[in-house]
Structure formats: structure tokens, C-alpha cells
Amino acid sequence: MKKLLLILPLLACVIAIQVVCSSTDTLYYLTQMTMSAYYSLLIIGLCVLMGYAGQISLGHAGFFAIGGYISAGLTTHSLIPFKDNALVQFLDSSGLLLAGQTLYGEELLVVSPGLACAVAIIAAAVIAVFIGIPVLKLKGHYLAMATLGFGIIIYRVVLAVEYFGEADGISEVPAFPLFAGLSVSGSFGDRVSNYYIAWGILLLGLILLLNLIDSRVGRGLRGIHGSEEAADAMGVHTARFKLQTFVLSAVFAAVAGVFLTHYNGGIGPSEAGVMKSVRYVAIVAVGGMANLWGALLMGVVLNFLSLRGVFGSYDDAVFGLILIVIMLFAPNGILSISFRHRLMQLFGKGKQKRDGEA
Amino acid sequence: MALLEIKQLHKRFGGLHAVTDVSFPVEAGQIKAVIGPNGAGKTTLFNMISGTFPATSGSVFFQGKELQGKKPYQVAALGMARTYQNIKMFSGMTALENVMVGCHVQSSAGFMASMFRMPWTWKEELAIRDRSMELLTLLEIEEHADTDASSLAFGQQRAVELARALAMDPTLLLLDEPAAGLNIYETAEVGRLITKIRDLGITVLLVEHDMSLVMDISDEIVVLCFGEKIAEGLPAAIQKDPEVIKIYLGED
Amino acid sequence: MFDVGRSSFIFLTKMTSELFVQYLLAGITYGSIYAIVAIGFNIIYNTTGIINFAQGEFVMFGGMIAITLLQFMPLPLAIILAVILTMIIGAGIEICFIRWLKAPSVLRLVIITIGISILSREVAVHVWGESIRSLPYFVGNEITSISILGARISPQVLWVVAASGLMFICLGIFFKTTSVGREMRACASNRKAATLCGINTENMVTLSFVLSAGMGALAGCMMSPITYSQYDMGTGLAIKGFTVAILGGLGSSGGAVAAGLLLGVIEAFSVSVVPLAFQDAIAIAILLIILFIRPQGLFGSKEASALKEF
Ligand SMILES: Nc1ncnc2c1ncn2[C@@H]1O[C@H](COP(=O)(O)OP(=O)(O)OP(=O)(O)O)[C@@H](O)[C@H]1O
Ligand SMILES: [Mg+2]
Numbered sequence: 001m002k003k004l005l006l007i008l009p010l011l012a013c014v015i016a017i018q019v020v021c022s023s024t025d026t027l028y029y030l031t032q033m034t035m036s037a038y039y040s041l042l043i044i045g046l047c048v049l050m051g052y053a054g055q056i057s058l059g060h061a062g063f064f065a066i067g068g069y070i071s072a073g074l075t076t077h078s079l080i081p082f083k084d085n086a087l088v089q090f091l092d093s094s095g096l097l098l099a100g101q102t103l104y105g106e107e108l109l110v111v112s113p114g115l116a117c118a119v120a121i122i123a124a125a126v127i128a129v130f131i132g133i134p135v136l137k138l139k140g141h142y143l144a145m146a147t148l149g150f151g152i153i154i155y156r157v158v159l160a161v162e163y164f165g166e167a168d169g170i171s172e173v174p175a176f177p178l179f180a181g182l183s184v185s186g187s188f189g190d191r192v193s194n195y196y197i198a199w200g201i202l203l204l205g206l207i208l209l210l211n212l213i214d215s216r217v218g219r220g221l222r223g224i225h226g227s228e229e230a231a232d233a234m235g236v237h238t239a240r241f242k243l244q245t246f247v248l249s250a251v252f253a254a255v256a257g258v259f260l261t262h263y264n265g266g267i268g269p270s271e272a273g274v275m276k277s278v279r280y281v282a283i284v285a286v287g288g289m290a291n292l293w294g295a296l297l298m299g300v301v302l303n304f305l306s307l308r309g310v311f312g313s314y315d316d317a318v319f320g321l322i323l324i325v326i327m328l329f330a331p332n333g334i335l336s337i338s339f340r341h342r343l344m345q346l347f348g349k350g351k352q353k354r355d356g357e358a
Numbered sequence: 359m360a361l362l363e364i365k366q367l368h369k370r371f372g373g374l375h376a377v378t379d380v381s382f383p384v385e386a387g388q389i390k391a392v393i394g395p396n397g398a399g400k401t402t403l404f405n406m407i408s409g410t411f412p413a414t415s416g417s418v419f420f421q422g423k424e425l426q427g428k429k430p431y432q433v434a435a436l437g438m439a440r441t442y443q444n445i446k447m448f449s450g451m452t453a454l455e456n457v458m459v460g461c462h463v464q465s466s467a468g469f470m471a472s473m474f475r476m477p478w479t480w481k482e483e484l485a486i487r488d489r490s491m492e493l494l495t496l497l498e499i500e501e502h503a504d505t506d507a508s509s510l511a512f513g514q515q516r517a518v519e520l521a522r523a524l525a526m527d528p529t530l531l532l533l534d535e536p537a538a539g540l541n542i543y544e545t546a547e548v549g550r551l552i553t554k555i556r557d558l559g560i561t562v563l564l565v566e567h568d569m570s571l572v573m574d575i576s577d578e579i580v581v582l583c584f585g586e587k588i589a590e591g592l593p594a595a596i597q598k599d600p601e602v603i604k605i606y607l608g609e610d
Numbered sequence: 611m612f613d614v615g616r617s618s619f620i621f622l623t624k625m626t627s628e629l630f631v632q633y634l635l636a637g638i639t640y641g642s643i644y645a646i647v648a649i650g651f652n653i654i655y656n657t658t659g660i661i662n663f664a665q666g667e668f669v670m671f672g673g674m675i676a677i678t679l680l681q682f683m684p685l686p687l688a689i690i691l692a693v694i695l696t697m698i699i700g701a702g703i704e705i706c707f708i709r710w711l712k713a714p715s716v717l718r719l720v721i722i723t724i725g726i727s728i729l730s731r732e733v734a735v736h737v738w739g740e741s742i743r744s745l746p747y748f749v750g751n752e753i754t755s756i757s758i759l760g761a762r763i764s765p766q767v768l769w770v771v772a773a774s775g776l777m778f779i780c781l782g783i784f785f786k787t788t789s790v791g792r793e794m795r796a797c798a799s800n801r802k803a804a805t806l807c808g809i810n811t812e813n814m815v816t817l818s819f820v821l822s823a824g825m826g827a828l829a830g831c832m833m834s835p836i837t838y839s840q841y842d843m844g845t846g847l848a849i850k851g852f853t854v855a856i857l858g859g860l861g862s863s864g865g866a867v868a869a870g871l872l873l874g875v876i877e878a879f880s881v882s883v884v885p886l887a888f889q890d891a892i893a894i895a896i897l898l899i900i901l902f903i904r905p906q907g908l909f910g911s912k913e914a915s916a917l918k919e920f
Pocket of ligand 1: 371374376394395396397398399400401402403443
């Protein structure tokens with residue numbers, strides 16, 4: 001509970017940023033802050049998987065893409081050709097489809113964003129279960145390669161399948177109306193409300209994960225990371241916990257994918273690329289693996305800078321460099337105690353025993 | 359039937375027979391010790407009993423249930439707890455949290471309940487915390503409750519590990535060299551503690567190199583050598599057993 | 611690229627013997643390259659227990675450097691110099707990023723080598739750009755072909771296969787007969803014991819990076835005329851090389867050759883049944899399946915892999 005109170009200053013910051021941006025006429029910053037928030041949602045989910053359950057995933061961009069692409073595909077591809085299909089008719093009569101018109105005045109019938117979002121997230125969860133059961137039996141390099149392989153397959157699929165728009169991706173994705181007139185969309189008028197929607201979702205996700213970590217399940221997970229053998233002998237069903245965490249993080253990634261896609265009005269194959277997955281891992285590593293706050297902070301800051309184009313054509317290089325430098329000098333993140341010790345060491349304050357990580 | 363019944367247990371690592379046809383019972387309420395020179399297969403025996411890895415052949419019955427094929431977490435749920443020869447702390451967690459993990463089998467909050475902090479988990483959480491604190495107090499390390507467990511002194515880590523095992527409220531407790539690396543005072547303390555644990559009604563199976571400790575507290579002793587059981591009996595009888603004497607004198 | 615069998619009907623209806631040989635040779639060519647990449651993985655894995663995720667970048671560097679050098683010198687010299695430069699890069703990477711870490715965790719090493727791979731790629735894209743380049747054919751040009759068993763193939767194929775075979779044999783001789791090779795093997799089987807025997811294991815690790823970089827670079831030069839070189843070719847090759855290394859049993863060179871040829875041939879024949887876009891997915895699917903059902907590889911024994919620290 002005490003830890004949750006830290007949410008309040010964060011919330012204050014979020015509001016302060018909006019107020020400052022609105023009053024200084026720099027609302028465009030909010031756009032990148034919104035996008036950063038969605039990426040950070042994925043990152044805190046990955047943080048729990050990597051830092052607490054101790055499982056690396058080099059394929060999380062894949063889950064993001066599964067969420068985004070399915071939602072985009074369902075809300076843009078017309079179902080008119082399948083009008084006579086029983087399922088389509090059933091969905092239509094239940095009000096789960098939306099009728100409309102294309103730019104050229106053709107009749108259009110698509111899945112409503114709500115249903116599409118649900119389908120996308122469930123699909124990501126189901127795929128995570130099927131991938132996770134075999135993959136999570138692996139360790140170390142094997143796990144890294146297997147998840148990397150999964151990510152590449154998803155990338156190939158979105159690049160090769162016509163439904164997903166091949167190299168162009170999917171555009172013209174409609175807004176996603178939530179409730180009370182709020183809607184996830186990139187239109188100028190909705191900038192401020194979308195900023196709050198994104199941050200609301202991120203903070204909600206953060207609270208859920210903070211709760212999880214400080215609970216029976218969370219202790220079990222951290223135990224797995226500390227010593228899998230001992231956790232197992234304490235009665236922690238390690239395999240199931242790892243799988244559940246994997247699925248949870250996949251769902252976070254998919255939610256991020258769905259919302260960001262509706263916000264941007266489209267999604268392209270680069271979102272599924274290996275570099276994206278590596279970038280997420282890098283950010284979690286900088287934040288300190290087992291440090292949700294660190295992951296959140298780094299997720300927002302680094303994504304914001306990257307989206308602002310600060311790194312220019314060195315975008316990927318910056319993340320590669322971050323990855324190496326952090327892993328070489330501060331494997332527990334730049335906020336960690338041992339890193340501070342090492343800094344002190346540099347200035348000759350006696351030898352600190354290097355703490356071994358699992 | 360005895361609480362724990364080990365029957366013709368056998369373990370091979372490649373060409374190495376680490377444990378060969380070992381059988382013995384552990385009666386409820388006793389302290390039973392397994393001794394033997396380095397590499398005799400004691401830890402391997404523990405690992406098979408607790409399900410860390412499967413036996414090559416043979417079987418283990420705990421409370422009449424066959425354990426073969428059961429995973430460690432399933433064995434733990436049946437009421438068996440253990441400690442490790444080279445301590446396995448949950449690093450990055452406080453001493454208190456380490457012990458709280460021990461309460462895992464006694465509690466039930468799942469993923470969803472934990473994430474959404476269901477009201478019924480509050481009470482469970484409090485109970486876990488109280489019980490863990492109690493155990494730390496029992497082992498006299500309560501002042502280190504909020505210290506990172508892996509930064510504690512060696513003896514304190516042993517205590518945390520023991521508290522963690524006790525938190526599982528086990529019927530049977532497996533202790534792998536609980537006095538290794540401790541000085542004589544601490545060793546004597548551990549001896550008293552183990553007796554106290556037995557008096558609480560917990561059966562103890564113990565591996566230990568410290569002979570005086572073993573002779574002091576155990577009700578029965580099994581001697582392993584090169585994976586085989588060469589003697590079993592009361593401490594007094596073991597002390598006089600010519601074969602055991604040969605091994606220990608021949609070794610030192 | 612091998613322009614074989616884009617039309618799937620040929621395979622399904624009548625597979626002529628020429629076509630069969632054509633597929634087979636294509637498979638063997640690619641397979642030899644995969645095998646070389648896999649052996650590169652194995653050399654480093656054996657001495658350090660590290661899977662070097664930047665393995666594919668060595669191949670890329672080899673090809674790219676040779677292409678650049680070609681402007682100033684004849685082809686053979688350019689290739690030799692490119693291999694040597696890549697070996698220096700390999701040594702540099704090990705010395706800067708790996709050598710001084712004390713007992714690093716697997717996760718940490720995985721992430722470091724991934725970082726190295728990304729940095730290498732970024733260096734390449736800023737030096738050479740995104741364009742696709744290639745070395746010229748060693749003999750003749752694109753349309754020169756020789757006939758084997760009725761199939762017409764480029765002589766470059768023979769270069770690739772011969773160079774790979776030669777590398778494999780030389781490596782075997784190096785490890786079996788030279789004292790440095792024997793020291794490296796000692797280091798591989800038991801690092802601690804090797805240290806106690808006075809072998810400088812740290813240098814052995816550097817040497818393993820050098821060797822594996824050199825092999826990768828040579829493979830990169832051999833394949834460049836037929837598969838082209840590009841800054842981002844590394845990841846795909848690394849995944850395939852890793853698949854082959856796993857398939858053949860991690861650490862086993864003979865296994866890597868067999869598995870490499872197997873994967874190459876499977877890929878070549880699958881061209882006729884699987885859409886081209888999913889070519890890479892085949893290797894990955896094989897990788898995933900193997901990891902799930904037989905992580906010790908097709909030829910490895912279970913006991914042996916159980917003892918490895920994974
Ligand atoms: N996982 C393993 N793989 C291969 N061999 C093993 C393994 N575990 C133990 N051994 C071998 O089995 C034999 C018995 O080891 P074990 O650890 O059970 O001995 P121990 O009686 O506990 O010795 P100590 O008193 O030193 O703790 C030893 O020769 C050891 O090298
Ligand atoms: Mg032992």
C-alpha cells in the first residue's frame with residue numbers, strides 16, 4: 001500500500017505536463033507522450049516477465065503487432081462480401097458490427113472497435129499460451145533464440161499476408177470510442193483527452209503490476225528469479241507462474257498495440273520488427289530489470305526522445321549502445337544500488353564484492 | 359508404515375552410480391541422520407526424495423503416497439520442506455519476504471486475486487506476514503527482517519533458510535548440512551533448535567558431517583559410503599560399528 | 611539468387627532429374643554456409659559457453675569489407691585482407707566487451723552480444739548504406755555456368771562448397787594437431803582444469819572469437835556473389851546458423867555440417883511448396899520444433915546436454 005502512494009506524485013507530474021503543454025501552446029509534445037505511454041505499458045509488462053519471473057523475451061514486438069494488426073484488420077476490412085455468412089449476420093444483429101461508407105461512397109461493414117479489441121487481446125493471450133508452454137521450458141540462450149524466432153515469424157507473417165497490408169501495413173484505422181464520449185483517436189481535438197486515456201491505462205497497468213509483485217504470486221515469481229530450485233521446493237508451481245506471467249505480459253503488449261494503432265490510425269510492419277523487441281528489452285534493462293518504476297521512467301523518457309527524433313538516424317544504434325553499456329557497467333540498471341557502489345569504487349572507495357545475479 | 363519409506367533408491371549420472379540400492383524408513387517424530395564421507399551420495403538422496411530430479415530406479419513413499427514422478431512443488435504441497443547444503447536464498451528479497459515465500463503452500467491467492475487485491479487476500483497476507491515474523495523471532499533474527507537476505511551473514515542466512523522451511527508447516531523436514539560453516543557455538547545452537555523442531559512434532563531427516571552434533575541429537579543414523587548404505591542403527595551402535603570406524607578413520 | 615523452381619507445379623507434377631540436382635546443389639551451397647556459421651557459433655560456445663548473437667555480423671563484415679577493398683586491389687587480396695580485418699574486429703569485440711567480465715550471467719551475455727550485433731549493423735549501415743552489394747563472381751559472371759548431371763549451375767557454387775570443405779578440414783587439423791588447438795580443446799572441456807595446467811584461458815577465448823570471425827568473414831566473401839551482401843543480413847544468418855548448431859548438437863562440428871546441409875536442402879526443396887516470403891520461417895520453425903522436442907540436437911545425446919549449464 002505504501003508503495004502505491006508513489007502513484008500520486010506521478011499523477012501530479014502527468015497533470016503538470018499537460019497543463020504546461022496546454023498553456024505554452026506546445027500540445028504536440030502530448031502526442032509523443034501519449035505514444036510513449038502506450039509503449040511503456042508494454043515495457044512494464046515485459047519488466048515483470050524479465051525482472052521478476054526472470055524470463056527473457058526477444059519477441060514482445062510480436063505480441064504488440066498481434067494486438068495492433070488484428071484490431072486494425074478487423075476494423076478496416078469490409079465484411080460486405082460475407083454478408084450472408086451466419087456469423088456475420090449474428091454479429092450484425094448483436095450490434096457488434098459497424099456500417100459505414102468508404103471514401104468513395106461504397107457500403108462498408110466492419111467489426112466494431114470494441115469487439116476487435118477483445119478479439120485481438122484474446123488472440124494474443126491464446127498465442128502466448130501456445131508459444132509459452134514449450135518455450136518457457138527453455139533457459140538462457142535457448143529461450144532468447146526461441147522468442148527471437150517467434151518475433152521473426154510474426155514479422156514475416158505481417159509482411160507477407162495481404163490481409164495485413166504487406167509492406168504498407170494497415171492505415172485508415174477508425175477511432176475507438178470508449179465511454180462517455182471519450183475515444184481513442186489521433187484527431188487534434190482529442191489530443192488532451194487521449195493523453196489522459198493513455199496515461200490512465202498505463203497507471204492502471206502499473207497499479208495492477210505493483211499489486212502483483214507485492215503479493216503471494218509476486219513473491220513466488222521473485223523467488224523463481226532468485227533460485228528456481230528453492231522456489232520449486234517451497235511449493236511454487238514455477239512452470240505455471242512463468243506461463244501466467246508470459247501471458248500477462250503478452251496481454252499488456254497487445255493492449256498497447258491495440259490502443260496505439262487506433263491512436264495512430266494505422267500500423268506498419270516495423271512495429272513487429274526484431275529491433276523493436278530488442279529496444280523493449282534494452283529499456284527494461286536500463287530501468288533495472290526488477291524495477292517497475294525504473295522501467296516506466298526509462299520507457300517514457302527513451303521512447304519520448306526517440307519519437308521526437310532526438311537520436312536521428314542513430315535511433316537503433318543508441319538503443320544498441322544503451323544495451324551494451326548498461327549490461328557491461330550496471331547490469332542491475334542505472335538506478336541500482338550496486339551501480340552506485342561501482343561508481344564509488346571508481347573513485348577508489350575500497351572494493352565492493354560484485355553481487356552475482358542469477 | 360513409516361512416515362517416509364525409501365525403497366531401493368538408485369541414481370546414476372552417466373557412468374557414475376551416485377546412489378545404489380538404498381532403503382530405509384524414517385519414523386514419524388524422530389530425528390534421523392544420514393552421514394557419510396564427501397561424495398557419498400547424501401545430497402543426491404535428498405534431491406531424489408524432494409523430487410529435484412527423478413531416481414533412476416526405486417521408489418519413495420511419503421505418508422503412504424508414492425512420490426516417483428512428482429515435481430518438487432507437488433512434494434512440497436504434501437508437507438515436505440528442505441534446506442540446501444549451499445544455501446539457496448532468494449536474492450533481491452528481504453529476509454522476511456524469503457520466509458513469506460515459505461508460506462506459499464499454506465495460502466491460495468492467485469494471479470487475478472493478487473493483481474486486483476481482492477479483499478479476502480488482505481487477511482491472508484496479514485496472516486502470512488505475522489507467521490513469518492513469528493518464525494524469524496523464533497530463530498532470533500527478527501531484527502534483520504527487512505535486510506536483503508543475500509547480504510546477511512552466513513549463519514543468519516542458514517537461519518532464514520530454516521525459517522523459510524518451517525513456514526511451510528512441514529510434516530517432514532530435510533536438512534542438508536545445517537551446521538556447515540558454523541562455529542561450535544552456532545552449531546550447538548542449531549542442535550538445540552533441531553531438537554526443538556522435533557519436539558514441535560516435525561520429523562527431521564538430517565545430513566551432517568559434524569559427528570558430535572549427529573551423535574548428540576539423532577535418534578537413528580544411516581551411513582552411506584560410495585552410494586551404498588553400509589550401516590543403520592542407534593548412535594551408540596553406529597559409533598561401535600567396525601566398518602563405519604574404518605571409513606572414518608581411514609579417511610581422516 | 612538461385613533462380614530455381616519458382617513455380618510450384620514442377621515439383622508436384624514431375625520432378626525432372628536435372629531439376630532435382632539443381633535443387634540439391636542449391637541446398638548444398640546454402641547448407642555449407644549455414645554449417646560454417648554454425649561452426650563459428652560452436653567454436654565460441656565451446657571455449658566460453660556463450661552463444662554469440664553477433665555471429666551473423668562477422669559474415670556481413672567479411673563480405674562488405676571485401677567489396678570495399680576490391681576498389682583498391684585484386685579480388686584474392688581483398689578477400690584475404692577482409693578476413694584478417696574481420697578477425698581483428700572479432701578480437702576487439704572480445705577484448706572490449708567480454709574479457710573483463712567476471713562470471714557474468716547467461717542473460718547478461720545474451721544481451722551484450724545482441725547489443726554488439728545491433729551496433730555492428732548500425733556501423734555497417736552508416737558506412738555502407740542500405741544498398742545491396744556483391745562481390746563479382748570469382749570465375750566468369752552471372753551467366754557462366756557449368757553442367758553437372760544435366761543441371762546447369764554457377765561455378766561459384768563449387769567455390770562455396772570447396773572453401774567450406776577446406777575450412778572444415780583445416781579447422782579439424784588445427785584442433786587435432788597444433789598445440790594451440792589442443793589447448794583450446796582443453797579449455798573447452800574443462801576451463802578450470804585448463805587454467806590450472808597453465809593454459810591462458812583468456813587468450814584462448816579471444817582466439818576463439820578471432821577464429822570464428824575469420825570463418826564467418828570467409829563465408830561472407832564466398833557467398834557474396836550469389837546471395838549478395840547487405841548491412842542487415844546478419845540476423846537471418848545467425849538464426850539459421852543457430853538452428854543448424856542446435857540441430858547438429860551444440861558444440862559438435864561434424865553435427866553442424868550434417869545439419870547445415872540438411873537445412874540447406876530442406877530450404878531449397880521447400881521453395882517449390884512454400885511461398886518465398888516464408889522461406890526464413892522454415893528455418894525458424896525447425897528451430898522451434900527442435901528446441902521443443904530435442905534440444906540436445908539430432909545427433910547429440912541427452913545425457914551430455916543435461917550436463918551443460920542451461
Ligand atoms: N547433477 C549431478 N551430475 C553429475 N554428477 C553428480 C551430480 N550431483 C552429484 N553428482 C555426483 O554424485 C556423487 C554424490 O554426490 P553428492 O552431492 O550426493 O554427495 P554428498 O554425499 O552430498 O557429498 P558432500 O558431503 O560433499 O555434500 C558425487 O560423486 C558427485 O560428483
Ligand atoms: Mg552434499
